[in-house]
Amino acid sequence: MSDVAPILVAGQWRESKSGDTFRAENPVTQEPLPGAYPVSSWEDCDAALTAAAEAADQLLDVSPKRLQKFLLRLADLMEENRAAIGQLAHQESGLPEKRLAGREMERTTDQIRQAADAAADRSWKQISIETKRDLRSLFAAIGPVAIFSPNNFPLSWNTISGSDFASAVAAGNPVIAIANSAAPGTTKVLAELARQAAQEADLPAGTVQLLYRLNHADGERLVADARIGATAFTGSTAAGLALKGAADAAGKPIYVALSSVNPxxxxxxxxxxxxxxxxxxxxxxxxxxxxxxxxxxxxxxxxxxxxxxxxxxxxxxxxxxxxxxxxxxxxxxxxxxxxxxxxxxxxxxxxxxxxxxxxxxxxxxxxxxxxxxxxxxxxxxxxxxxxxxxxxxxxxxxxxxxxxxxxxxxxxxxxxxxxxxxxxxxxxxxxxxxxxxxxxxxxxxxDKMPNGMPVSIGMGHGGPFPASGHPGFTSVGIPNAMRRFAVLQSYDQARHDHLPEELRNKNPSGQLWRNIDGEWTTGDIAEG
Amino acid sequence: MSDVAPILVAGQWRESKSGDTFRAENPVTQEPLPGAYPVSSWEDCDAALTAAAEAADQLLDVSPKRLQKFLLRLADLMEENRAAIGQLAHQESGLPEKRLAGREMERTTDQIRQAADAAADRSWKQISIETKRDLRSLFAAIGPVAIFSPNNFPLSWNTISGSDFASAVAAGNPVIAIANSAAPGTTKVLAELARQAAQEADLPAGTVQLLYRLNHADGERLVADARIGATAFTGSTAAGLALKGAADAAGKPIYVALSSVNPxxxxxxxxxxxxxxxxxxxxxxxxxxxxxxxxxxxxxxxxxxxxxxxxxxxxxxxxxxxxxxxxxxxxxxxxxxxxxxxxxxxxxxxxxxxxxxxxxxxxxxxxxxxxxxxxxxxxxxxxxxxxxxxxxxxxxxxxxxxxxxxxxxxxxxxxxxxxxxxxxxxxxxxxxxxxxxxxxxxxxxxDKMPNGMPVSIGMGHGGPFPASGHPGFTSVGIPNAMRRFAVLQSYDQARHDHLPEELRNKNPSGQLWRNIDGEWTTGDIAEG
Missing domain, CATH: 3.40.309.10 (Aldehyde Dehydrogenase; Chain A, domain 2)
Incomplete structure (x- = not known):
């Protein structure tokens, strides 16, 4: 067996079909780090897309509580492995190990736990109901989400544990994570924990998948594929614009964060x-x-x-x-x-x-x-x-x-x-x-420096192009960041027993906020 | 003076700088209709963009009540001119005059009045406040909106009186309307009424502008211009994709509705x-x-x-x-x-x-x-x-x-x-x-045919590509259709007297729904 790391596809760690590999480097010592990682070919992407599409179907029947369980367990597992993760992330990023295992870890797990609770409380669905003409709408999962991430925050922006990941999964979507090329080892460890948490929560096999690197053409093909729901990209302007061009042309939502000097x-x-x-x-x-x-x-x-x-x-x-x-x-x-x-x-x-x-x-x-x-x-x-x-x-x-x-x-x-x-x-x-x-x-x-960025309902991490690709969204802040990975679904005089639980007359939890005829309430709708 | 219709730019009816013209045709008689209309050159577009950018600045100081007044007055004026509008729209579309002056007019003015009320009540701003860390966000106007419309519903989808227009203006944006080439006369009459209503409401001069037709290159340049906030397009796939490509490349939001067979x-x-x-x-x-x-x-x-x-x-x-x-x-x-x-x-x-x-x-x-x-x-x-x-x-x-x-x-x-x-x-x-x-x-x-399309908070008129360009939005339904023409603005520990009224501790109207620490309320925030 080679020392080439396996990819995570359809719930299994398996060998990449590609022979091409890369290695990460310690930016402090400038020495290569142990282990090689595959540069995936289209065959790997295709397998991941098929598994993700299947998972998207299966996730329709997964309760919000199970998504919550998965995310909470992931946060716990990360904290249990805090020291090892901090050390590995330090080796791959050069950032202080103490910060990584400490504040950075805590910010990340707090973000994941907020997403877990938002998955369960379902407020992100922004339910709108007009009773007179029986029109009811909500936000629903968009389908498989491809995530490309930076490595300046090796945990809180990691393609497996960051805001894009947490908000995509909390909104009921499977994720195809493409690791940052500087951080394949950290990402692999996080994916192992995510796989364990997903198994414990009995999520579909293709809910969390990991590839380490794609060539440009395959990246562009991936984000434009019919099986993709949306893409999130944070990174270099050139790579982001290429992916955005491909996704835009296919009519697939893509959320890019390209550059900002933050005046x-x-x-x-x-x-x-x-x-x-x-x-x-x-x-x-x-x-x-x-x-x-x-x-x-x-x-x-x-x-x-x-x-x-x-x-x-x-x-x-x-x-x-x-x-x-x-x-x-x-x-x-x-x-x-x-x-x-x-x-x-x-x-x-x-x-x-x-x-x-x-x-x-x-x-x-x-x-x-x-x-x-x-x-x-x-x-x-x-x-x-x-x-x-x-x-x-x-x-x-x-x-x-x-x-x-x-x-x-x-x-x-x-x-x-x-x-x-x-x-x-x-x-x-x-x-x-x-x-x-x-x-x-x-x-x-x-009167404040912009570096602190609380994960909050009032946070906005976006802005006009090129800071982001669409100024109506935020990539940080629960639940609003989840809206990126959602589609608006309206029901026009659907039979009551055909409606999703959240749109029925009875409030499903007694606590879900819904806009009914212009008023927000946690109450039921009186039976006509 | 020629018989070429003037364009509406910066509040004035003025001659187009272009010499190129077109004529509309009665589709029943197949005879040309009276009057010629300019195919605008870039000079016209540039003048409209400059006036729109100025209007966007000025609209920041216009109260929601004045926007409401404008839209309500427009609806009244349209109904006062119901017969003439119905006749003209019939001549240009071949659709039954009775339907145009009747149900179609009523649907349109109802939509405009709903938008008027939404402008005033400000619920579309979707206010989110976290008090502990003092993070507050809201949706705000996106800037000048270019609108390209079809002529299958000559009033309710008109570039001046339709959903795109009503929701863009209600969200505080100036509009650059590009008439449907089959309906320049109807659109001109509607623009005259809109101009009158805007003057009575004392709106900035560039709030409502009208061009009749652009060549393709100028259309693509317009939607990508730095002064544009967003574009709405409903029409042919070829034209829509060309505009979408140009807007996407410039990072400008564009909402297209291209084709749908409605299974x-x-x-x-x-x-x-x-x-x-x-x-x-x-x-x-x-x-x-x-x-x-x-x-x-x-x-x-x-x-x-x-x-x-x-x-x-x-x-x-x-x-x-x-x-x-x-x-x-x-x-x-x-x-x-x-x-x-x-x-x-x-x-x-x-x-x-x-x-x-x-x-x-x-x-x-x-x-x-x-x-x-x-x-x-x-x-x-x-x-x-x-x-x-x-x-x-x-x-x-x-x-x-x-x-x-x-x-x-x-x-x-x-x-x-x-x-x-x-x-x-x-x-x-x-x-x-x-x-x-x-x-x-x-x-x-x-168990329902899809032709009726109520203007409602629960309506969704969008869907995955190519039905729409982004499945997270709707082009019909107040207030949700307004969200297309809005940017998310977050305030992170801004001084209280620097906050917009809607985000301050005191609820500005006592009736505005705001999400405060996860709960929706019309109440005030207790002073810390």
Whole structure:
């Protein structure tokens, strides 16, 4: 038997039909990690699709309680294996093992448990009933969901344990997970736990399936396949656009998260008021985890003046003093170098010390850039390129009007923030800028860094393109993230005993919120 | 001054910058109608986009009450001009004037009034608040909406007065309406009324704009423009796919409704039980309005036997006896001829009498086709071609298993229906077929023809591709249809006085339903 890892298809670990393989690498030591993983051929994809389609049918008869049981058990199993998972994820990502086994694990299992409860309470179905003409609608499972994930949060965004996975399964869909190529080992361990949990909950065999990597053509074929319900993709713009093009052409929903620089505005009186604390917080959030998170506020907008000059100088010092962290892979490093080059070519100047030694493994000097508002407006598209990693760009504007123009020139972004003083001295500038920034972002913050991202009913992790592919959805937050993997199904004068339980006159749990004739209630419908 | 109609841009009727024009035609007399209309150039589009973007900004400060006032006034004005509108729409569509000025008008104004009330009550915003971590989200206006509409329902789907228009405006968006080329006169009159209503409600000048026709390249450029929020398109597959491709590539939401044959299953005992009544109802629904509605049940699935043979013979007689109606345009007729040819080439046999005289104007003999289940399965894609107009295809299956296979071979459809007997004799077949049909359609019916389509919170007019471009939305039904023209906006620890009114602790109307910590309530949030 070779050392090539098996794929998980139709509930069984089996050999890939493909002979092609890849290996992961430790980004700190730059050494290959043990074990080879298959690059699947279409034959593997086809087998997974067939099993997923069968599972989708079978899941129609699986109770919400069993989905809940599966997800709760998965969360428990992950925590039981916390140390081993943390260690493996650390080896594959270079991120601190303690954080992975600790906060990252807890965020992930909390997310899974929230999804478990949402599966059981069924509020995501958003039931709408008009009694007079007997029209009743609900959201229902969309069918097999393909998930492509990043590795900057090796657990909470993992293709097996992350938000896409939890919300797709909680909405009653089977998942075809495609591992991040940097994290095949972590993903395999999570899939083993998911398989065990699925067996204990007696879920259909094809509910959770795992492939490690696809070539581009097979990826595009997969997301456009008739058996697919929807796709979720978080990752590079080029790969995401290719998959989006294929899925769009086939009329298959695809939710992509491509890039975001998460603009953050520091108004002068906020800088004066919050001083060093603000500088520390911004410096930390830019460099934490080597800056590798999708809400890193990499584009800072300030008004030229004593306050902003002082802030930029202090941030530069912080960038120069801090030891650069390790990036998740060679690809991440290469991408950062290329994107910084794009920014420089477009007129941004590096103001941090480029001669500082790098950190361990795949690492790059902390890089702070600066550009004037006027120059930004000359090359706005290039200057909002996301340099994913430990880098940030200050845009120094002449005045509030120029800052407004800079914001108006932004593409869609995941998050945006304005720091303004509490004494009202920034109120006028805030009133000009906030409505402009609001429409560019999915999540808007006052006086807060965007890195914390609670899993909450009020969370919005999306925004206009290219932050996401459709600004009406969120990829984080239960139950709203589940709506991505749902279809709207209406029943027009169906016989009462033909209706799904949730739409019948009697409230199935006595606790399910339903909109009946425009009023939300947990009550029954009076029999006519 | 020429006889070329002016376009409505930025609140003014002005001459088009283009020299190119077209004329509409009366489909009954096949004579050109008075007046020429411009085929707009990009210059017109650009002016409309600029005005729409400005209006979108201004609409942020317009109260829901003013949007309500606008829509209510438009509905009143339409009814005041009922006779003139009915006459004009009749001339341009060939549909009965009485129906247009009567039921069609009432359906349209009811839809507009429902949208008006939804604008005011704001329930479409689907407010979600988590108090503990202070995360609050709502749906908000998406920005300028481009609307391309069909002319089979000249008022209720009109680009100015239809569901897309009413739901886009009610959600606070300006509209760039592109008239159906067969109905420029009706659309112009409706735009005059909308302009008057908008002025009376003091809406921004660019809230309602009208162009009559675009060339393909400009249409594709329009839907992909940075100033556009979203697009709604109902019409031909070729035009819709071209626009969808352009919008998708730019990351702009587009909602298309392309084609649907609306499968209807007649189980043997239902035919036996309902006999002549069922035959009359199905015959009528196929030929009413010359079969020109998007939910026409043009694909009938039956099990071979005495009952189905009797039914097909009776429907054939009905098709042969009934005088064919007029189709909406030469284009509609040409399309019907071409699509019938596709069906015939794929193996469907015409069983109605093709030698019968045609009706007035653009008309085609009522055409009933038949194919076996086995033959259908050989060419399933071609045999579910929508032959829009007075035509229908019976698929005669050997048994329930073959009928199941036929349903499984269908693409996504708007509506689907099963007639089963009330005595339980069809229950077994129903149990096999219903779950299969359910997942293919947006709206599912028992024992009901799909032509009536109430505007209701429980309505679903969508479904998997190509019935619609995204199965999570509906294009009919207030308030749910409004969600297409909305973005999800989250506020993460925003200062309380920076929040929109709907998200503040105090319920703004005392009647707005909000989901607070998982419970729906019209109450306030207790001050921490």
């Amino acid at each position: 953050i505005v520091f108004l002068p009186n906020a800088i004066r008021e919050q001083g060093e604390e603000l500088i520390n917080r911004y410096g930390n959030v830019c460099l934490k985890g080597t800056g590798q998170f999708c809400t890193q506020p990499g584009l800072a907008i300030v008004i030229d003046g004593e306050e902003s000059r002082g802030m930029i100088a202090a941030i530069k010092a912080k960038f120069d003093e801090s030891t650069p962290g390790t990036l998740g892979s060679k690809k991440t490093l290469d991408n950062l170098v290329a994107k910084l080059e794009t920014l420089k070519q477009a007129g941004a100047k590096v103001i941090s010390d480029e001669s500082k030694p790098k950190g361990e493994g795949y690492s790059h000097p902390n890089t702070l850039l600066q550009v004037s508002g006027a120059d930004f407006l000359q090359s706005a598209a290039a200057l909002q390129t996301e340099a994913f990693g430990n880098a940030a760009l200050f845009v120094v504007c002449q005045d509030v009007a120029e800052a407004k123009a800079v914001i108006d020139a932004l593409h869609g972004q995941l998050a945006g923030c304005i720091y303004s003083s509490t004494d009202g001295a920034d109120a006028e500038a805030y009133a000009v800028l906030a409505p402009r920034l609001r429409r560019k972002v999915g999540r808007f913050m006052d | 209807i299953v007649f189980l043997p005992n239902a035919i036996r039980e309902q006999g002549e009544e069922l035959i009359n109802r199905y015959g009528n629904v196929c030929l009413k309005g010359t079969g020109q509605f998007c939910t026409q049940p043009g694909l009938a699935i039956v099990i071979d036997g005495e009952e189905s043979r009797g039914m097909i013979a009776a429907i054939k007689a009905k098709f042969d006896e009934s005088t064919p109606g007029t189709l909406g345009s030469k284009k509609t007729l040409d399309n019907l001829v071409a699509k019938l040819e596709t069906l015939k080439q794929a193996g469907a046999k015409v069983i109605s009498d093709e030698s019968k005289p045609k009706g007035e104007g653009y008309s085609h003999p009522n055409t009933l086709l038949q194919v076996s289940g086995a033959d259908f399965l050989q060419s399933a894609a071609a045999l579910q071609t929508e032959a829009f107009g007075n035509a229908a295809l019976f698929v005669v299956c050997q048994d329930v298993a073959e009928a199941k296979a036929v349903i499984d071979a269908l693409h996504g459809q708007l509506a689907g229906c099963i007639y089963s007997s009330t005595d339980g004799a069809d229950a077994e077949a129903y149990a096999v077929l219903a779950p299969r049909l359910r997942r293919k359609v947006g709206r599912f019916m028992d």
